[in-house]
Amino acid sequence: MDFAYVVAIIIALVGFGLVVASNRAQRNSHETARLAAIERKLDTIMNHLGIEEPATTEDPEVLAHLMRGEKIQAIKVYRERTGAGLAEAKNAVERMARERGLS
Missing domain, CATH: 1.20.5 (Single alpha-helices involved in coiled-coils or other helix-helix interfaces)
Incomplete structure:
Protein backbone atom coordinates (compact mmCIF):
# COMPACT_ATOMS: atom_id res chain seq x y z
CA MET A 1 0.00 0.00 0.00
CA ALA A 55 -32.25 15.55 56.02
CA THR A 56 -29.38 13.44 54.84
CA THR A 57 -27.66 11.25 57.36
CA GLU A 58 -23.97 11.89 57.56
CA ASP A 59 -21.83 9.17 56.11
CA PRO A 60 -19.37 7.64 58.59
CA GLU A 61 -16.67 7.38 55.92
CA VAL A 62 -16.96 11.10 55.15
CA LEU A 63 -16.68 11.87 58.86
CA ALA A 64 -13.68 9.55 59.22
CA HIS A 65 -11.85 11.43 56.45
CA LEU A 66 -12.68 14.73 58.13
CA MET A 67 -11.38 13.48 61.48
CA ARG A 68 -8.06 12.59 59.77
CA GLY A 69 -7.91 16.02 58.12
CA GLU A 70 -8.53 14.61 54.63
CA LYS A 71 -11.00 17.21 53.44
CA ILE A 72 -10.55 16.57 49.70
CA GLN A 73 -11.08 12.83 50.15
CA ALA A 74 -14.16 13.56 52.30
CA ILE A 75 -15.61 15.71 49.50
CA LYS A 76 -14.84 13.00 46.95
CA VAL A 77 -16.61 10.32 49.01
CA TYR A 78 -19.56 12.66 49.66
CA ARG A 79 -19.95 13.25 45.91
CA GLU A 80 -19.79 9.52 45.15
CA ARG A 81 -22.41 8.69 47.77
CA THR A 82 -24.85 11.53 47.09
CA GLY A 83 -24.31 12.45 43.44
CA ALA A 84 -23.86 16.07 44.53
CA GLY A 85 -21.91 18.58 42.49
CA LEU A 86 -18.51 19.81 43.60
CA ALA A 87 -19.71 23.07 45.18
CA GLU A 88 -22.61 21.39 46.98
CA ALA A 89 -20.36 18.62 48.32
CA LYS A 90 -17.72 21.11 49.43
CA ASN A 91 -20.31 23.18 51.31
CA ALA A 92 -21.82 20.10 52.96
CA VAL A 93 -18.44 18.73 54.07
CA GLU A 94 -17.34 22.13 55.37
CA ARG A 95 -20.62 22.41 57.31
CA MET A 96 -19.99 18.97 58.86
CA ALA A 97 -16.47 20.05 59.80
CA ARG A 98 -17.70 23.30 61.39
CA GLU A 99 -20.40 21.51 63.38
CA ARG A 100 -17.73 19.26 64.87
CA GLY A 101 -15.10 21.93 65.36
CA LEU A 102 -12.80 20.44 62.73
CA SER A 103 -12.45 23.51 60.51
Whole structure:
Protein backbone atom coordinates (compact mmCIF):
# COMPACT_ATOMS: atom_id res chain seq x y z
CA MET A 1 0.00 0.00 0.00
CA ASP A 2 1.18 3.45 -0.69
CA PHE A 3 1.43 6.20 1.91
CA ALA A 4 -1.55 8.25 0.63
CA TYR A 5 -3.87 5.25 0.99
CA VAL A 6 -2.81 4.71 4.62
CA VAL A 7 -3.28 8.41 5.40
CA ALA A 8 -6.76 8.37 3.82
CA ILE A 9 -7.79 5.38 5.96
CA ILE A 10 -6.49 7.05 9.14
CA ILE A 11 -8.37 10.28 8.33
CA ALA A 12 -11.58 8.31 7.68
CA LEU A 13 -11.24 6.45 11.00
CA VAL A 14 -10.59 9.67 12.94
CA GLY A 15 -13.61 11.29 11.26
CA PHE A 16 -15.81 8.34 12.15
CA GLY A 17 -14.58 8.50 15.76
CA LEU A 18 -15.41 12.21 15.95
CA VAL A 19 -18.94 11.58 14.64
CA VAL A 20 -19.53 8.86 17.23
CA ALA A 21 -18.17 11.04 20.05
CA SER A 22 -20.33 13.97 18.93
CA ASN A 23 -23.48 11.82 19.00
CA ARG A 24 -22.68 10.64 22.53
CA ALA A 25 -22.07 14.21 23.71
CA GLN A 26 -25.39 15.37 22.24
CA ARG A 27 -27.24 12.48 23.88
CA ASN A 28 -25.62 13.21 27.26
CA SER A 29 -26.43 16.90 26.92
CA HIS A 30 -30.05 16.11 26.14
CA GLU A 31 -30.31 13.73 29.10
CA THR A 32 -28.75 16.30 31.45
CA ALA A 33 -31.20 18.99 30.32
CA ARG A 34 -34.13 16.59 30.67
CA LEU A 35 -33.05 15.57 34.18
CA ALA A 36 -32.68 19.22 35.21
CA ALA A 37 -36.24 19.93 33.96
CA ILE A 38 -37.59 16.96 35.93
CA GLU A 39 -35.79 18.13 39.07
CA ARG A 40 -37.25 21.65 38.70
CA LYS A 41 -40.75 20.21 38.32
CA LEU A 42 -40.30 17.96 41.33
CA ASP A 43 -39.01 20.87 43.42
CA THR A 44 -42.07 22.92 42.40
CA ILE A 45 -44.45 20.12 43.38
CA MET A 46 -42.69 19.59 46.71
CA ASN A 47 -42.83 23.32 47.48
CA HIS A 48 -46.51 23.48 46.53
CA LEU A 49 -47.35 20.53 48.80
CA GLY A 50 -45.17 21.86 51.62
CA ILE A 51 -42.92 18.81 51.59
CA GLU A 52 -39.38 19.41 52.82
CA GLU A 53 -36.46 17.43 51.55
CA PRO A 54 -35.45 14.86 54.14
CA ALA A 55 -32.25 15.55 56.02
CA THR A 56 -29.38 13.44 54.84
CA THR A 57 -27.66 11.25 57.36
CA GLU A 58 -23.97 11.89 57.56
CA ASP A 59 -21.83 9.17 56.11
CA PRO A 60 -19.37 7.64 58.59
CA GLU A 61 -16.67 7.38 55.92
CA VAL A 62 -16.96 11.10 55.15
CA LEU A 63 -16.68 11.87 58.86
CA ALA A 64 -13.68 9.55 59.22
CA HIS A 65 -11.85 11.43 56.45
CA LEU A 66 -12.68 14.73 58.13
CA MET A 67 -11.38 13.48 61.48
CA ARG A 68 -8.06 12.59 59.77
CA GLY A 69 -7.91 16.02 58.12
CA GLU A 70 -8.53 14.61 54.63
CA LYS A 71 -11.00 17.21 53.44
CA ILE A 72 -10.55 16.57 49.70
CA GLN A 73 -11.08 12.83 50.15
CA ALA A 74 -14.16 13.56 52.30
CA ILE A 75 -15.61 15.71 49.50
CA LYS A 76 -14.84 13.00 46.95
CA VAL A 77 -16.61 10.32 49.01
CA TYR A 78 -19.56 12.66 49.66
CA ARG A 79 -19.95 13.25 45.91
CA GLU A 80 -19.79 9.52 45.15
CA ARG A 81 -22.41 8.69 47.77
CA THR A 82 -24.85 11.53 47.09
CA GLY A 83 -24.31 12.45 43.44
CA ALA A 84 -23.86 16.07 44.53
CA GLY A 85 -21.91 18.58 42.49
CA LEU A 86 -18.51 19.81 43.60
CA ALA A 87 -19.71 23.07 45.18
CA GLU A 88 -22.61 21.39 46.98
CA ALA A 89 -20.36 18.62 48.32
CA LYS A 90 -17.72 21.11 49.43
CA ASN A 91 -20.31 23.18 51.31
CA ALA A 92 -21.82 20.10 52.96
CA VAL A 93 -18.44 18.73 54.07
CA GLU A 94 -17.34 22.13 55.37
CA ARG A 95 -20.62 22.41 57.31
CA MET A 96 -19.99 18.97 58.86
CA ALA A 97 -16.47 20.05 59.80
CA ARG A 98 -17.70 23.30 61.39
CA GLU A 99 -20.40 21.51 63.38
CA ARG A 100 -17.73 19.26 64.87
CA GLY A 101 -15.10 21.93 65.36
CA LEU A 102 -12.80 20.44 62.73
CA SER A 103 -12.45 23.51 60.51
